[in-house]
Amino acid sequence: MGVIEGEGGSALAKLGNIKLSEAARGLALAMPPLAYTLLLLAVPILAVIYLSFTAREPDADGNMVMSFANYVRVWTDPLYLHLLARSVGISVIVAVITVVLAYPIAYFIAFESGKWRHLWILLITVPFWTSYLLRVLSWKIALGQSGAINSILLWTGLIATPFEGLLYNIGAVVTVLAHSYAVFAILPIYVSLVRLDRSLLEAATDLGDGAVRRFVRITLPLTQRGVVGALMVVMIPTAGDYVTPVLIGGKDGIMIANQIQAQFGKANNWPLGAALSVSTMLTIGFAALAILVLARKAGRLAR
Amino acid sequence: MMAGAKNRSVLAAYAVAYIVFLYLPVVLLPLFSFNQSITPSFPLTGFTTDWYLALADEPEMHNALINSLKVAATTSVFATLLGACAARAFTRYKFRAKPAAEGIIMTPLFLPEILIGLSMLVVILWLGFELSLVTVVMGHVLVCLPYCVTVLISSFDGFDVTLEEASTDLGEGALGTLWRVILPIVMPGLISSLIVSFTISLDEFVLAFFLSGDEATLPVYIWGQLRFAAKLPIVMALGSLMLVASIGLLIISEIVRRRGERRLKPSGMDTP
Amino acid sequence: MNTPIISIRGVSRHFGAFTALDNIDLDVKQGEFFSLLGPSGCGKTTLLRMIGGFMEPSSGKIMIDQKPMDGLAPNQRPTNMVFQNYAIFPHLNVADNVGYGLRKLRLDKAQFTARVQEALERVGLSGLGHRGGHELSGGQRQRVALARALIMQPKVLLLDEPLSALDKKLREQMQLELRRLQRAVGITFILVTHDQYEALSMSDRVAVMFKGRIAQVAPPQDIYQRPASRDVADFLGGMNFIEAQIEAEDALELKLASPLTGPITLARRDGFAQGLGKATLGIRPERLRILGPKETAPIEITGTLYDKVYYGEVTHYSVAVRGNTQPLQVAVTNSSGGPELAAGSEVKVGLDRSALVLLAP
Numbered sequence: 031m032g033v034i035e036g037e038g039g040s041a042l043a044k045l046g047n048i049k050l051s052e053a054a055r056g057l058a059l060a061m062p063p064l065a066y067t068l069l070l071l072a073v074p075i076l077a078v079i080y081l082s083f084t085a086r087e088p089d090a091d092g093n094m095v096m097s098f099a100n101y102v103r104v105w106t107d108p109l110y111l112h113l114l115a116r117s118v119g120i121s122v123i124v125a126v127i128t129v130v131l132a133y134p135i136a137y138f139i140a141f142e143s144g145k146w147r148h149l150w151i152l153l154i155t156v157p158f159w160t161s162y163l164l165r166v167l168s169w170k171i172a173l174g175q176s177g178a179i180n181s182i183l184l185w186t187g188l189i190a191t192p193f194e195g196l197l198y199n200i201g202a203v204v205t206v207l208a209h210s211y212a213v214f215a216i217l218p219i220y221v222s223l224v225r226l227d228r229s230l231l232e233a234a235t236d237l238g239d240g241a242v243r244r245f246v247r248i249t250l251p252l253t254q255r256g257v258v259g260a261l262m263v264v265m266i267p268t269a270g271d272y273v274t275p276v277l278i279g280g281k282d283g284i285m286i287a288n289q290i291q292a293q294f295g296k297a298n299n300w301p302l303g304a305a306l307s308v309s310t311m312l313t314i315g316f317a318a319l320a321i322l323v324l325a326r327k328a329g330r331l332a333r
Numbered sequence: 334m335m336a337g338a339k340n341r342s343v344l345a346a347y348a349v350a351y352i353v354f355l356y357l358p359v360v361l362l363p364l365f366s367f368n369q370s371i372t373p374s375f376p377l378t379g380f381t382t383d384w385y386l387a388l389a390d391e392p393e394m395h396n397a398l399i400n401s402l403k404v405a406a407t408t409s410v411f412a413t414l415l416g417a418c419a420a421r422a423f424t425r426y427k428f429r430a431k432p433a434a435e436g437i438i439m440t441p442l443f444l445p446e447i448l449i450g451l452s453m454l455v456v457i458l459w460l461g462f463e464l465s466l467v468t469v470v471m472g473h474v475l476v477c478l479p480y481c482v483t484v485l486i487s488s489f490d491g492f493d494v495t496l497e498e499a500s501t502d503l504g505e506g507a508l509g510t511l512w513r514v515i516l517p518i519v520m521p522g523l524i525s526s527l528i529v530s531f532t533i534s535l536d537e538f539v540l541a542f543f544l545s546g547d548e549a550t551l552p553v554y555i556w557g558q559l560r561f562a563a564k565l566p567i568v569m570a571l572g573s574l575m576l577v578a579s580i581g582l583l584i585i586s587e588i589v590r591r592r593g594e595r596r597l598k599p600s601g602m603d604t605p
Numbered sequence: 606m607n608t609p610i611i612s613i614r615g616v617s618r619h620f621g622a623f624t625a626l627d628n629i630d631l632d633v634k635q636g637e638f639f640s641l642l643g644p645s646g647c648g649k650t651t652l653l654r655m656i657g658g659f660m661e662p663s664s665g666k667i668m669i670d671q672k673p674m675d676g677l678a679p680n681q682r683p684t685n686m687v688f689q690n691y692a693i694f695p696h697l698n699v700a701d702n703v704g705y706g707l708r709k710l711r712l713d714k715a716q717f718t719a720r721v722q723e724a725l726e727r728v729g730l731s732g733l734g735h736r737g738g739h740e741l742s743g744g745q746r747q748r749v750a751l752a753r754a755l756i757m758q759p760k761v762l763l764l765d766e767p768l769s770a771l772d773k774k775l776r777e778q779m780q781l782e783l784r785r786l787q788r789a790v791g792i793t794f795i796l797v798t799h800d801q802y803e804a805l806s807m808s809d810r811v812a813v814m815f816k817g818r819i820a821q822v823a824p825p826q827d828i829y830q831r832p833a834s835r836d837v838a839d840f841l842g843g844m845n846f847i848e849a850q851i852e853a854e855d856a857l858e859l860k861l862a863s864p865l866t867g868p869i870t871l872a873r874r875d876g877f878a879q880g881l882g883k884a885t886l887g888i889r890p891e892r893l894r895i896l897g898p899k900e901t902a903p904i905e906i907t908g909t910l911y912d913k914v915y916y917g918e919v920t921h922y923s924v925a926v927r928g929n930t931q932p933l934q935v936a937v938t939n940s941s942g943g944p945e946l947a948a949g950s951e952v953k954v955g956l957d958r959s960a961l962v963l964l965a966p
Binding site: 052053054055056057059060061062063064066067068070071072073074075077078081131134135137138139142143150152153154155156157159160161162163164165167168169171172174176177178180181182185209212241262263266267268269270271272273277287290291294300303304307310311 | 340341344345347348351352354355356357358359361362365372373374375376415416418419421422423425426427428429430431434437438440441442443444445446447448449451452453454455456459471472474475478482532535536537538539552555556559568569572575576579580582583587
């Protein structure tokens with residue numbers, strides 16, 4: 031299957047053997063999906079970056095005018111800065127909460143679930159296969175002023191007046207996002223735990239580590255990649271979440287995605303929306319980078 | 334060995350509590366969809382199937398359903414085809430650009446959907462295309478691709494290259510080998526991938542919201558109905574049906590995958 | 606019958622800077638059971654895969670049945686392969702696995718079944734045709750792989766370490782069966798193995814390979830008794846090396862001297878090119894014996910016993926001798942109750958001249 035090199039093969043054989051090398055075949059086969067993703071993701075993102083550097087109004091000849099004005103506005107207007115900070119803040123908090131809550135359950139499934147392991151994984155993944163929109167809607171039904179939680183508490187007489195602040199605040203947004211992204215956090219941690227060589231844990235115990243010390247010195251550092259992966263895969267999409275802030279956040283819980291959507295929609299200021307999008311990505315990117323660096327530092331300290 | 338008996342039961346209790354937390358909100362939807370009252374609150378006022386029956390009189394919903402099925406079916410085929418190329422390339426061949434290619438194909442998994450949707454919207458409108466179900470499919474294929482690739486890689490990974498060599502050795506050409514050996518063996522993975530991408534596409538809202546134009550898919554239709562409090566029970570009935578459909582599809586995909594795995598355990602060595 | 610079924614001329618294969626095969630010349634005779642023996646990474650599997658068409662040589666020529674094979678894919682060659690892991694199609698039952706290659710012949714159902722039946726019988730699997738490909742034991746899998754390849758009636762059957770996946774007992778049984786099968790069908794078998802016992806017990810001829818080159822091609826007895834070089838001798842079990850000096854030579858004979866053996870004369874071997882000077886003699890441990898007080902031998906060496914290892918049917922004694930850096934290893938069969946020898950005692954080791962072999966360095 032290799033390429034004929036040198037003078038060995040006859041001319042005829044060479045003709046019959048215009049075969050691609052292994053590497054070239056692999057690349058050729060990967061090309062269609064790769065090209066698709068580049069065409070429909072990279073090109074549009076480049077277009078948005080370009081758009082973000084244009085002015086809202088074209089010049090007299092109808093040409094686009096290059097401008098930094100959108101960025102100046104995003105990075106000076108307290109409204110946008112506040113939204114950016116809030117969105118990234120929420121996403122970091124959500125990521126940390128989900129990961130902290132997910133670690134024990136991933137640990138449980140990896141080490142203690144025995145023959146029921148597959149069932150547990152199925153149980154964990156089933157909600158993930160239900161529509162995100164419907165899950166958020168369920169939360170809205172649960173948290174509403176006359177919703178499930180309040181009404182059941184009133185009905186059972188545990189409270190006399192309904193809670194006011196269940197819905198439409200940042201706490202509600204964090205709760206719902208943490209719930210929605212739970213699976214994303216469990217799976218990477220679970221995978222890293224399953225791959226952990228158990229004899230290492232036995233060795234640590236054998237060498238005198240207690241359960242806690244062993245966890246800090248062996249288990250956690252060796253599953254660090256899973257934890258960091260989980261943080262990333264929760265943090266980045268939640269920072270740009272659109273549905274939850276609209277349905278659950280209300281006025282006090284809106285996030286940057288709502289503002290971006292407004293610029294592309296009602297406000298009809300696409301360049302500003304584009305600049306907001308790019309700024310969001312950059313901010314999340316920096317936050318992600320910071321977490322990566324911190325994780326590496328923490329990993330070194332644990333040793 | 335891993336933990337004391339006490340720690341273990343604490344962990345188990347936590348796991349159960351976690352699952353309850355995971356499922357509780359989701360259960361509310363079907364629960365209230367059978368409740369007579371329009372507002373979803375306790376105490377329940379009485380059992381009814383009216384809301385489900387009312388779905389029959391929502392022509393808009395029917396259109397949305399048909400749209401969603403069209404989009405999901407097309408998406409699943411294209412995403413699985415592209416995913417199969419990628420998975421085969423990643424499991425069968427070594428090439429220098431592999432990590433980069435994998436990274437790029439997986440990116441949509443990490444990006445906020447609103448950014449993907451809006452970026453595509455910008456380009457589509459710039460190029461002068463109309464928004465339609467086609468543009469929704471384009472977006473859905475993009476976000477389904479990472480899932481298909483993941484499912485297919487795990488299915489292709491156990492595939493033993495010598496089976497292909499054996500087929501060639503026994504006289505088959507490339508096409509014969511594909512048809513008689515490769516396809517039958519990876520079929521469970523392909524079916525899994527089709528179902529997974531079908532489900533994701535059926536449930537996907539944000540991209541559909543930005544890219545669908547006038548032709549709503551089911552989630553977009555539901556989003557539109559949320560403004561009307563009176564429609565909530567019908568939406569809950571519809572949502573419950575979608576939950577059941579998604580979970581049913583997931584279970585089918587899981588069964589197919591397991592069966593395939595059991596049937597095609599890589600021809601291992603004998604333990605002496 | 607004299608023309609070789611496989612003829613390999615000047616075949617090399619490079620992987621980047623690594624040379625897997627270095628200018629190989631080899632002929633395999635029609636109907637022969639031929640083994641390629643060597644440590645892992647010596648190029649034996651590469652050579653086998655080139656004969657089968659799974660890999661092209663970087664340079665050189667491979668002829669099968671006098672036809673050049675350049676650029677021919679495996680499905681265009683008169684060879685079939687038994688793969689190391691057997692490559693049984695897991696989605697097909699035994700009969701469909703065995704009959705996989707018959708599709709091109711467009712047989713009707715009865716003919717197909719008959720051919721498959723015949724092939725299954727030949728490998729002792731009749732009645733298992735409906736068993737799934739994934740529910741077979743290692744031995745059964747190997748038989749299916751054999752039947753599947755033999756049904757194609759190849760000119761040459763290639764076997765890539767076909768016994769390495771089996772446990773010891775089954776392996777020994779399959780060695781006999783393979784040999785018997787090869788005699789019965791009369792097809793040329795080429796076996797790749799790293800197990801010298803396998804190669805010795807089954808083959809008509811063995812090629813020993815090291816680092817991409819063929820070190821020696823000969824029948825099993827010659828490979829074992831008269832290895833061409835230290836490497837070959839070493840790879841096929843234990844060998845004592847005795848330092849010697851070539852003092853005179855002519856076209857027929859070599860005269861050597863060694864502090865251990867005294868002056869000896871050996872017939873010149875084909876292809877032995879070394880001139881006067883330092884040389885190495887080899888002798889297998891089982892060709893040495895510990896002499897009792899009254900026994901004598903053509904050559905006698907005195908030394909000190911310093912170690913012994915008991916292996917059941919044999920005991921290995923290490924005897925330190927003056928004039929040789931290495932101690933002599935002596936294998937004694939534990940058949941008759943020989944003398945109990947204690948470490949440190951002085952012993953006499955005896956040997957016959959004919960057991961000595963002159964090795965290329």
